[in-house]
Amino acid sequence: MTGDPRRRLLDEAVLTWMREDPWCDDEARFDALAHELFAFQFEHCAPYRGFCRNRGVDPSSIASWHEIPCVPTGAFKELTLTSFPPAETRHVFRTSGTSTTSRGSLHLDTLALYEASLLPTFRFHLLPDLPAAGRVRIEVLAPPPEEASDSSLSHMFGVAIAKLGSEASRYAVLRGSLDTEALRVRLERDVEAEEPILLCGTAFGFVHFLEYLEEHGDFLRLPAGTHLMETGGFKGRSRELPREELYAELEARLGVPAECVVNQYGMTELGSQFYDSVLRQPQRPRRKLGPPWVRARIVDPESGRPLAPGEIGSIAIFDLANTGSVCAIQTADLGRAIEDGFEVLGREPEAEARGCSIAADVLLAGVGS
Amino acid sequence: MTEHAVAAQVGALRERGRALAKRPRKEIIDALARVLESWRNPSSPWRIELESQLPDATGFRAPTVREGLERALAHWTGDALEALVARELEPSASTRYTGFEVTALLLAGSIPMPGLLAMLGPLALGSALLVRPASRDPVTARLVTQSIAEIDPELGRCIGEVHFPHDDEDAMEAFLESDCTVAYGSDPTIARIARRLPPSRRLVAHPHRLSLAVLGESATRGSALETAAAGIALDTALWDQQGCLSPLAVFVLSADAEAPDRVADALATALTAAEQHWPRGSVTPAAASVIAQERDTAMLRESASGRVRVLTPAGGAFTVVREQDCQLRAAPLHRFLRVHPAPDADALERGIAPYARHLAGVAHAGLAPDAIQLLVRTGASRLCAPGILQCPPLDWHHDGMPVLTPMARITDIEPTRG
Numbered sequence: 001m002t003g004d005p006r007r008r009l010l011d012e013a014v015l016t017w018m019r020e021d022p023w024c025d026d027e028a029r030f031d032a033l034a035h036e037l038f039a040f041q042f043e044h045c046a047p048y049r050g051f052c053r054n055r056g057v058d059p060s061s062i063a064s065w066h067e068i069p070c071v072p073t074g075a076f077k078e079l080t081l082t083s084f085p086p087a088e089t090r091h092v093f094r095t096s097g098t099s100t101t102s103r104g105s106l107h108l109d110t111l112a113l114y115e116a117s118l119l120p121t122f123r124f125h126l127l128p129d130l131p132a133a134g135r136v137r138i139e140v141l142a143p144p145p146e147e148a149s150d151s152s153l154s155h156m157f158g159v160a161i162a163k164l165g166s167e168a169s170r171y172a173v174l175r176g177s178l179d180t181e182a183l184r185v186r187l188e189r190d191v192e193a194e195e196p197i198l199l200c201g202t203a204f205g206f207v208h209f210l211e212y213l214e215e216h217g218d219f220l221r222l223p224a225g226t227h228l229m230e231t232g233g234f235k236g237r238s239r240e241l242p243r244e245e246l247y248a249e250l251e252a253r254l255g256v257p258a259e260c261v262v263n264q265y266g267m268t269e270l271g272s273q274f275y276d277s278v279l280r281q282p283q284r285p286r287r288k289l290g291p292p293w294v295r296a297r298i299v300d301p302e303s304g305r306p307l308a309p310g311e312i313g314s315i316a317i318f319d320l321a322n323t324g325s326v327c328a329i330q331t332a333d334l335g336r337a338i339e340d341g342f343e344v345l346g347r348e349p350e351a352e353a354r355g356c357s358i359a360a361d362v363l364l365a366g367v368g369s
Numbered sequence: 370m371t372e373h374a375v376a377a378q379v380g381a382l383r384e385r386g387r388a389l390a391k392r393p394r395k396e397i398i399d400a401l402a403r404v405l406e407s408w409r410n411p412s413s414p415w416r417i418e419l420e421s422q423l424p425d426a427t428g429f430r431a432p433t434v435r436e437g438l439e440r441a442l443a444h445w446t447g448d449a450l451e452a453l454v455a456r457e458l459e460p461s462a463s464t465r466y467t468g469f470e471v472t473a474l475l476l477a478g479s480i481p482m483p484g485l486l487a488m489l490g491p492l493a494l495g496s497a498l499l500v501r502p503a504s505r506d507p508v509t510a511r512l513v514t515q516s517i518a519e520i521d522p523e524l525g526r527c528i529g530e531v532h533f534p535h536d537d538e539d540a541m542e543a544f545l546e547s548d549c550t551v552a553y554g555s556d557p558t559i560a561r562i563a564r565r566l567p568p569s570r571r572l573v574a575h576p577h578r579l580s581l582a583v584l585g586e587s588a589t590r591g592s593a594l595e596t597a598a599a600g601i602a603l604d605t606a607l608w609d610q611q612g613c614l615s616p617l618a619v620f621v622l623s624a625d626a627e628a629p630d631r632v633a634d635a636l637a638t639a640l641t642a643a644e645q646h647w648p649r650g651s652v653t654p655a656a657a658s659v660i661a662q663e664r665d666t667a668m669l670r671e672s673a674s675g676r677v678r679v680l681t682p683a684g685g686a687f688t689v690v691r692e693q694d695c696q697l698r699a700a701p702l703h704r705f706l707r708v709h710p711a712p713d714a715d716a717l718e719r720g721i722a723p724y725a726r727h728l729a730g731v732a733h734a735g736l737a738p739d740a741i742q743l744l745v746r747t748g749a750s751r752l753c754a755p756g757i758l759q760c761p762p763l764d765w766h767h768d769g770m771p772v773l774t775p776m777a778r779i780t781d782i783e784p785t786r787g
Contacts, residue, residue: 050672051665074666079673301657302685312654314661332662334654347655
């Protein structure tokens with residue numbers, strides 16, 4: 001835990017909220033904590049302070065958390081944004097950096113908030129029927145934390161397995177490769193045992209496994225009640241698959257219907273994650289929902305102005321779990337608000353529209369290589 | 370449009386292409402010269418219609434379209450076309466240049482100029498033309514066809530236009546049945562086409578390209594700087610940096626550490642003035658998101674180091690980032706310029722090197738001859754003064770190639786005995 005007493009109080013206030021069951025969605029509480037956190041980060045993160053001042057914003061000038069200036073995710077590739085002394089860094093998570101020349105990094109002086117945030121959210125959205133002390137077999141199509149110590153995703157799976165997974169839980173990516181054969185054998189045992197499992201991994205990992213099943217003509221019917229969580233995109237990968245096609249193939253090859261497939265939206269720069277609402281609210285539109293200590297807004301990318309429901313804009317996230325860095329993040333993803341949540345639309349490469357000119361990550365990925 | 374409809378167009382154009390090949394070249398060139406002259410006339414109905422329809426189709430603002438057309442067409446005269454034909458296709462006793470029966474033209478992007486010229490080339494060679502317009506510009510090809518048909522109906526009948534989604538593989542297959550394909554587009558698009566074409570077919574590819582500006586010490590002060598900055602601002606504002614001749618970055622070759630700041634300030638002033646005359650067009654949410662990411666990240670770097678500066682007006686109509694080094698960074702386009710310091714020629718060479726493979730044009734001012742030689746070595750196909758990047762001459766060796774002969778069948782006729 002950090003040595004700064006003010007920070008300790010902030011962390012404790014956020015941790016208290018995270019430990020509550022059931023969750024309490026309290027706007028006034030969020031606003032008060034966001035104000036305090038912004039004031040703390042304004043004081044302790046010098047680049048962020050200058051950034052806010054250039055916009056004429058300081059803690060005394062804002063009336064609501066909506067006015068807290070957002071830091072672009074791209075900045076985490078350029079700068080170390082911490083609100084604690086660098087010497088107190090205990091852990092560094094890095095982005096995958098699959099299609100650009102540099103990787104973003106989140107420096108943490110404690111993992112307490114990250115872990116306290118991820119676990120109840122993971123359980124709430126992926127294992128809604130799990131009894132209080134229950135455990136489930138979790139199969140992970142990603143490397144274990146000891147093989148990917150800078151991956152926030154692997155860390156998340158490690159915490160989830162430690163707290164919610166049965167002894168039979170496994171990682172299917174070992175020593176850098178997906179062991180498709182072993183994975184298939186384990187899933188066949190699940191089919192025989194008729195015990196539902198939680199199957200988690202990257203979208204690209206699932207595509208890889210589906211290709212393996214297709215090559216071998218295999219179809220598995222995983223037990224009813226099995227839930228599947230996929231996350232991440234295909235940037236920089238050899239094959240891209242629209243999400244609808246991925247879900248159709250998951251149903252065809254694994255027997256997991258789309259209504260049991262949950263997309264997780266998270267990123268290295270954030271301490272909290274969002275999940276599709278399908279398991280919690282199957283009758284309502286699929287949309288991303290997060291815990292009450294994180295808020296998402298859809299904003300005009302250039303001005304930061306909030307957009308009306310249905311309008312396409314940037315996804316801006318305010319995450320109280322980010323006490324050690326910056327709580328207000330503007331992602332590079334586009335989205336639109338749906339009811340009390342949002343839909344992620346990705347980044348739309350625009351290559352077709354642009355023609356023979358060249359831009360952005362195309363420049364970095366292609367020209368820079 | 371189905372694959373069958375596309376195939377039918379190719380078939381019909383083959384016949385017309387065979388007939389066209391028999392027409393005297395001079396007759397065709399005279400007609401195309403009249404077409405160009407008609408486009409140069411601001412009161413021509415096609416140009417008026419293009420100016421009226423292009424803003425809605427592409428998002429460019431009307432004054433930007435007008436200025437872009439006026440400047441680019443100023444030198445595209447009928448005489449220039451005849452001179453080009455004379456130089457590249459001069460008949461001789463030993464060499465003949467003929468067109469393929471059908472040339473397929475795949476257009477991309479939203480700028481009309483490449484499409485206009487690209488449509489004339491195959492016809493000048495006596496080839497029928499099958500064009501697939503860019504999804505962002507459904508206007509130009511149709512109007513060019515109409516203008517040709519009005520001046521020379523027979524030539525007009527040698528042009529077919531097809532529309533199909535970029536992922537319609539069957540329609541693309543039929544389209545690529547043409548004998549020669551001229552393709553504009555992203556590197557992946559060009560690669561996809563190249564993979565599908567058998568080696569016996571001709572492909573003239575215009576893939577990803579970009580342009581830069583380089584200012585030497587003498588262009589970083591006083592009126593020389595004002596002139597250069599105004600020129601670069603114009604090159605940037607026209608077509609909103611969407612073209613391969615749009616500069617994405619400005620390198621300042623000077624040992625004076627203050628020079629990049631002066632250049633950045635002058636560019637901001639010039640872009641502010643440009644915005645008054647030629648306002649920036651609409652920006653999609655995706656593009657706006659990239660601009661915001663890069664702008665705000667630069668602002669954070671500015672706060673962290675003090676060596677980076679971000680100059681952007683309220684409303685964000687443009688962004689100038691005074692960088693602290695020559696490191697390659699993302700180019701969001703839509704009037705987003707980075708100014709890089711290059712204290713010496715080595716730094717300039719290192720800075721430009723990552724761009725070199727994709728370099729189209731370099732606008733430069735105030736450079737010594739050795740620095741200009743350095744730019745020649747980068748492989749850029751055009752070096753010019755700031756302010757005219759967007760107005761290449763008709764005979765510019767686009768992508769380092771001749772204008773017409775890459776689309777021609779060339780036959781050398783050697784003397785026979787007896």
